[in-house]
Amino acid sequence: MSLLDTIAGSASGGTLYGIGVGPGDVRYLTLRAAGLIRSVDVVAFFAKRGIEGNARRIVAPLMDAGRHELRLEYPVTEEVPVADPSYQAQIADFYRRASDSIATHLAAGRSVGLLSEGDPFFYGSFMHMWRRLEREHPVEVVPGVTGMSGCWTKANVPITWGDDILSVLPGTLAEDILHDRLTRCEAAVIMKVGRNLTKVKRAIISAGLLDRAIYVERGTMAAQRVAPLAEVEQDRGPYFSMILIPGQGRQL
Numbered sequence: 001m002s003l004l005d006t007i008a009g010s011a012s013g014g015t016l017y018g019i020g021v022g023p024g025d026v027r028y029l030t031l032r033a034a035g036l037i038r039s040v041d042v043v044a045f046f047a048k049r050g051i052e053g054n055a056r057r058i059v060a061p062l063m064d065a066g067r068h069e070l071r072l073e074y075p076v077t078e079e080v081p082v083a084d085p086s087y088q089a090q091i092a093d094f095y096r097r098a099s100d101s102i103a104t105h106l107a108a109g110r111s112v113g114l115l116s117e118g119d120p121f122f123y124g125s126f127m128h129m130w131r132r133l134e135r136e137h138p139v140e141v142v143p144g145v146t147g148m149s150g151c152w153t154k155a156n157v158p159i160t161w162g163d164d165i166l167s168v169l170p171g172t173l174a175e176d177i178l179h180d181r182l183t184r185c186e187a188a189v190i191m192k193v194g195r196n197l198t199k200v201k202r203a204i205i206s207a208g209l210l211d212r213a214i215y216v217e218r219g220t221m222a223a224q225r226v227a228p229l230a231e232v233e234q235d236r237g238p239y240f241s242m243i244l245i246p247g248q249g250r251q252l
Contacts, residue, residue, distance in 0.1 A: 024058060036142060037063070095129070151216040151220075163250065167189075171191060221240065
């Protein structure tokens, strides 16, 4: 047994582990997360059709050949608007089938580690599995470094000072709601930017915050990009993109 395995502990049979794998750099995993990825019977992960899966890619250096993997492939991602009843029906059915697949392994006494980008309880698909399975099976959630934490660290900007209040806003909100929220916050992180970049930028401009806004793309990853939002000209960003608006509170 390696020192990592001794410190991190091993997996218990029949237990579901929600494993936070951090913002993109495998070195940001906790010892517990790394140890479980090496010891669970089944490594499960969500993925977009035809794509490796972001969480699976992050942990690739920890995966030995021949591991039992469970790929959970979304039926839709951005092809259908989230508010569309068709999207909601397809995703609900997908989560039901995914939880059934995981439950089959758990009932057979196998441990399952479900990978989650960032932290499992922060906008994570893992939460939909937790809600369906935690009453019938043992579940352990392993926290991870959030994407926003990785991004503001790589951007080299403290996000809050003193009594600053941080608001976390999904870029999928309507433009008028984004504007209203931004005019009433002291520091903000806008997630789920992607195809919403142009709308989000307009809301930031109308709220008078463009000079403080920082755009971060693929934070902590090899293709990372950090730039003032005012200098960003494209109309959409990749999946891993967000905007930071640092607070300006008490600085001693």
